[in-house]
Amino acid sequence: MGKPWATFGTDLHLEQTGPHVRAGLEEALRDAVRSGRLPTGTRVPSSRQLAGDLGIARNTVGEAYGQLVAEGWLTSRPGAGTWVSEQPLADRTAGAVASPKAAAAVRYDLRPGAPDLSAFPRSGWLSAARRALNTTAYDAFGYADPRGLPVLREALAGYLARVRGVSVTPDRIVVCAGFAQGLELLCEVLRGRGATTMATEAYGLERDRQLIAAKGLGIAGLEVDQEGAVVDDLGDADAVLLTPAHQFPLGVPLSPKRRRRAVEWAVDGDRLIIEDDYDGEFRYDRRAVGSMQSLAPEYVVYGGTTSKSLVPGLRLGWLVLPAGLLDDVVEAKRTMGRLSSAFDQLTLAEFITSHGYDRSVRRARLAYRRRRDRLAAALSKAAPRTRLLGVPAGLHALVGLPDGGREADIVALGARHGLGLEGIEPYCMPGHRHDPALVIGYATPPEHLFTAALARLCAVLGSDHDGAGG
Amino acid sequence: MGKPWATFGTDLHLEQTGPHVRAGLEEALRDAVRSGRLPTGTRVPSSRQLAGDLGIARNTVGEAYGQLVAEGWLTSRPGAGTWVSEQPLADRTAGAVASPKAAAAVRYDLRPGAPDLSAFPRSGWLSAARRALNTTAYDAFGYADPRGLPVLREALAGYLARVRGVSVTPDRIVVCAGFAQGLELLCEVLRGRGATTMATEAYGLERDRQLIAAKGLGIAGLEVDQEGAVVDDLGDADAVLLTPAHQFPLGVPLSPKRRRRAVEWAVDGDRLIIEDDYDGEFRYDRRAVGSMQSLAPEYVVYGGTTSKSLVPGLRLGWLVLPAGLLDDVVEAKRTMGRLSSAFDQLTLAEFITSHGYDRSVRRARLAYRRRRDRLAAALSKAAPRTRLLGVPAGLHALVGLPDGGREADIVALGARHGLGLEGIEPYCMPGHRHDPALVIGYATPPEHLFTAALARLCAVLGSDHDGAGG
Numbered sequence: 033m034g035k036p037w038a039t040f041g042t043d044l045h046l047e048q049t050g051p052h053v054r055a056g057l058e059e060a061l062r063d064a065v066r067s068g069r070l071p072t073g074t075r076v077p078s079s080r081q082l083a084g085d086l087g088i089a090r091n092t093v094g095e096a097y098g099q100l101v102a103e104g105w106l107t108s109r110p111g112a113g114t115w116v117s118e119q120p121l122a123d124r125t126a127g128a129v130a131s132p133k134a135a136a137a138v139r140y141d142l143r144p145g146a147p148d149l150s151a152f153p154r155s156g157w158l159s160a161a162r163r164a165l166n167t168t169a170y171d172a173f174g175y176a177d178p179r180g181l182p183v184l185r186e187a188l189a190g191y192l193a194r195v196r197g198v199s200v201t202p203d204r205i206v207v208c209a210g211f212a213q214g215l216e217l218l219c220e221v222l223r224g225r226g227a228t229t230m231a232t233e234a235y236g237l238e239r240d241r242q243l244i245a246a247k248g249l250g251i252a253g254l255e256v257d258q259e260g261a262v263v264d265d266l267g268d269a270d271a272v273l274l275t276p277a278h279q280f281p282l283g284v285p286l287s288p289k290r291r292r293r294a295v296e297w298a299v300d301g302d303r304l305i306i307e308d309d310y311d312g313e314f315r316y317d318r319r320a321v322g323s324m325q326s327l328a329p330e331y332v333v334y335g336g337t338t339s340k341s342l343v344p345g346l347r348l349g350w351l352v353l354p355a356g357l358l359d360d361v362v363e364a365k366r367t368m369g370r371l372s373s374a375f376d377q378l379t380l381a382e383f384i385t386s387h388g389y390d391r392s393v394r395r396a397r398l399a400y401r402r403r404r405d406r407l408a409a410a411l412s413k414a415a416p417r418t419r420l421l422g423v424p425a426g427l428h429a430l431v432g433l434p435d436g437g438r439e440a441d442i443v444a445l446g447a448r449h450g451l452g453l454e455g456i457e458p459y460c461m462p463g464h465r466h467d468p469a470l471v472i473g474y475a476t477p478p479e480h481l482f483t484a485a486l487a488r489l490c491a492v493l494g495s496d497h498d499g500a501g502g
Numbered sequence: 503m504g505k506p507w508a509t510f511g512t513d514l515h516l517e518q519t520g521p522h523v524r525a526g527l528e529e530a531l532r533d534a535v536r537s538g539r540l541p542t543g544t545r546v547p548s549s550r551q552l553a554g555d556l557g558i559a560r561n562t563v564g565e566a567y568g569q570l571v572a573e574g575w576l577t578s579r580p581g582a583g584t585w586v587s588e589q590p591l592a593d594r595t596a597g598a599v600a601s602p603k604a605a606a607a608v609r610y611d612l613r614p615g616a617p618d619l620s621a622f623p624r625s626g627w628l629s630a631a632r633r634a635l636n637t638t639a640y641d642a643f644g645y646a647d648p649r650g651l652p653v654l655r656e657a658l659a660g661y662l663a664r665v666r667g668v669s670v671t672p673d674r675i676v677v678c679a680g681f682a683q684g685l686e687l688l689c690e691v692l693r694g695r696g697a698t699t700m701a702t703e704a705y706g707l708e709r710d711r712q713l714i715a716a717k718g719l720g721i722a723g724l725e726v727d728q729e730g731a732v733v734d735d736l737g738d739a740d741a742v743l744l745t746p747a748h749q750f751p752l753g754v755p756l757s758p759k760r761r762r763r764a765v766e767w768a769v770d771g772d773r774l775i776i777e778d779d780y781d782g783e784f785r786y787d788r789r790a791v792g793s794m795q796s797l798a799p800e801y802v803v804y805g806g807t808t809s810k811s812l813v814p815g816l817r818l819g820w821l822v823l824p825a826g827l828l829d830d831v832v833e834a835k836r837t838m839g840r841l842s843s844a845f846d847q848l849t850l851a852e853f854i855t856s857h858g859y860d861r862s863v864r865r866a867r868l869a870y871r872r873r874r875d876r877l878a879a880a881l882s883k884a885a886p887r888t889r890l891l892g893v894p895a896g897l898h899a900l901v902g903l904p905d906g907g908r909e910a911d912i913v914a915l916g917a918r919h920g921l922g923l924e925g926i927e928p929y930c931m932p933g934h935r936h937d938p939a940l941v942i943g944y945a946t947p948p949e950h951l952f953t954a955a956l957a958r959l960c961a962v963l964g965s966d967h968d969g970a971g972g
Binding site: 098101107108109117145146149150152154157158161162165166167168169170171172173174175176208209210212213214215216239243246343344345346347348367368369370371372373374375376379385478 | 568571577578579587615616619620622624627628631632635636637638639640641642643644645646678679680682683684685686709713716813814815816817818837838839840841842843844845846849855948
């Protein structure tokens with residue numbers, strides 16, 4: 033096992049000084065793993081030993097190892113050392129629930145639905161956890177308030193009012209295990225009150241549609257045009273689920289006129305709008321449009337999540353509820369198996385009040401904006417017949433294929449290049465179709481893989497003879 | 503607001519040196535809050551200032567403040583200082599979900615259902631969180647495996663085999679949001695397979711009975727005697743939920759003969775046993791009896807939780823499943839709103855593998871054993887006509903009242919003394935009754951309140967003329 037390392041130190045072509053030593057070391061290590069020169073399972077030398085071999089600071093080696101552990105190239109356990117990760121990286125970037133297809137070997141993942149997990153602010157989060165746990169009275173560790181811990185609801189109320197213009201007080205908030213649990217609770221309550229139909233955009237997550245159906249509600253699909261969901265077609269649905277800030281996955285915002293019309297529909301018929309504000313903090317061309325909920329807080333439920341702004345693994349989201357729904361939703365949430373972790377709640381509250389959350393969102397916004405710009409520039413050069421659709425916002429973009437381009441061909445071609453791609457087709461409700469397009473999750477890859485992912489995407493989309501043209 | 507403090511420093515009768523300075527300061531501060539000399543909301547001086555006033559080390563003051571924050575007497579927020587907690591302590595020790603009655607002002611809580619929350623190993627947990635987050639590849643922060651993160655299932659498999667004799671491999675484990683979610687999943691799967699009836703002990707948590715009924719299953723109650731649940735009466739129920747290690751709340755273990763009989767019933771009729779091992783790590787008179795699951799791993803589901811061994815606010819539990827149930831339970835758990843926090847899972851895995859969990863359980867076991875011994879000794883002296891029932895184990899004991907003693911009178915009398923008490927009656931299924939008794943949760947109070955709680959309990963039970971005798 034020591035063999036690959038024996039020659040490795042001397043093989044490295046490293047600048048020995050200056051700001052690039054660490055970056056160079058990281059890249060050299062990645063190359064060595066990628067190329068197979070360092071087989072999986074290989075134990076790497078201690079940071080002290082490698083630093084000595086290379087004549088660089090031990091700290092630099094330690095930081096490089098830490099980064100590579102974070103990226104999944106290396107695995108480390110206290111007391112047991114560090115070694116080259118045993119599973120191929122592709123297996124471990126797969127999201128078991130979000131994408132059942134993820135089991136395929138995908139090295140460059142451009143499927144939508146997740147932020148850059150490698151950018152999670154670990155040290156900031158840990159600091160917040162430490163402050164939260166050390167300043168919290170022990171009662172917070174007991175069987176929790178089903179609405180969520182008061183300290184988190186207070187922090188969220190301030191944040192949502194300030195950043196998303198939500199009309200909110202802490203007592204109107206119910207903390208959930210992600211937005212999905214919130215939608216479950218709402219469907220149960222609505223069904224219990226006799227509702228039979230939920231309308232929703234005809235393009236969206238099949239997961240949400242399955243959830244609504246599983247709770248016994250029928251689904252009515254709304255077409256989506258350049259002004260967003262065609263809410264004129266709401267008819268006599270009992271409620272509607274919308275993504276007003278940035279339609280998922282088509283990427284258009286709901287126009288002011290449509291917002292007003294939807295609210296009139298709700299108020300006139302005493303019906304409910306559910307606003308899924310999954311990526312509302314991310315708008316790049318202008319200041320983000322505020323929440324729709326503030327137009328009619330007694331008819332609109334506002335739903336949010338940390339799944340895009342931090343990471344999905346946190347499993348925290350929230351509903352801001354009309355007074356008339358509050359008690360029933362809290363009762364549904366009271367079921368023991370639905371309570372959320374006190375530790376995560378306390379940490380998120382501290383992370384928000386200490387402005388770590390704002391900083392993290394701002395950093396992510398800059399990074400994703402840059403990625404979207406690069407995507408647009410690269411495609412216009414390498415695949416000028418594709419079209420980038422929707423507004424510059426969020427973590428994904430819709431890329432329209434040239435006439436005759438077939439999604440399935442492109443996805444298959446991408447897979448042969450190690451690219452994870454998804455077409456628009458899986459997002460369409462039965463009976464609805466959209467011109468061929470890819471839903472590109474430009475936030476998904478870790479930063480160090482984005483350039484390569486983009487290059488491969490351009491190669492796939494630019495190669496007319498391979499099916500992108502037609 | 504500064505007033506109470508102006509005289510406070512000079513009022514303190516403190517040893518100024520030696521190991522008792524900090525303990526003395528803590529007790530003086532508690533007294534001052536208790537007596538009202540420091541009204542709620544009073545801002546306390548900085549640790550630097552008070553240390554100067556008292557001529558003691560600043561560190562000592564800081565540690566005393568930290569302890570009192572942990573106990574709930576003081577509230578602290580970084581950057582905002584420290585003040586006397588604004589709500590009466592009693593309100594904040596109330597468990598919103600477990601005990602709806604907890605809204606009453608209870609200062610000395612002897613109701614069962616929770617461990618000593620103030621003993622949660624904060625610094626050990628934070629260290630484990632830091633190690634876990636710094637050595638984990640980022641993919642763990644994505645949409646999680648519905649079975650739970652592999653690293654946690656591996657750690658649990660090792661722990662459960664070693665400590666509880668469970669027959670288990672990591673792939674048979676499903677991590678849940680507490681045992682309650684596990685029971686939900688099982689009920690759904692059983693109902694989906696056509697089951698109609700779940701048997702369970704006729705004395706137990708109403709919460710579990712409500713959950714079973716809500717999932718559409720009928721409930722059959724089993725009597726409990728000195729050998730535990732009378733499993734001869736299982737009849738044609740489709741499954742049975744049992745607490746074999748320490749019947750809740752009667753406190754008897756299921757005898758070896760009854761265990762064998764239950765397993766025969768399950769095997770002969772292809773039925774299921776659900777073993778709720780909620781406090782199996784806590785046995786004081788002998789080595790704990792191993793899990794029942796190991797007798798027939800394909801017919802017994804083993805369920806466990808951190809709610810007693812750590813704190814309920816963690817919302818982590820687990821099922822160890824027969825092969826024939828595994829896929830269906832995983833499918834039910836796959837629902838997005840049911841996934842568990844990746845952070846808590848990673849931290850618990852690290853806490854277990856680094857033996858912090860073992861240490862924490864051992865410490866709690868010693869503390870609770872001592873409390874139970876003190877309870878037994880105090881009652882035999884102050885209230886000799888009561889009887890301590892069940893085996894020395896767990897976090898609660900059943901205290902039989904003298905003939906003619908009425909639970910409701912004792913509970914009401916306790917309330918007048920600031921004591922939180924519960925009788926056995928709320929735990930009895932309709933149609934079943936038990937001789938009058940209290941279910942004493944001796945683990946519930948924080949350590950510094952246990953002596954006072956015990957004294958008040960003895961006063962209440964010892965005062966024959968007040969209703970304990972009859």
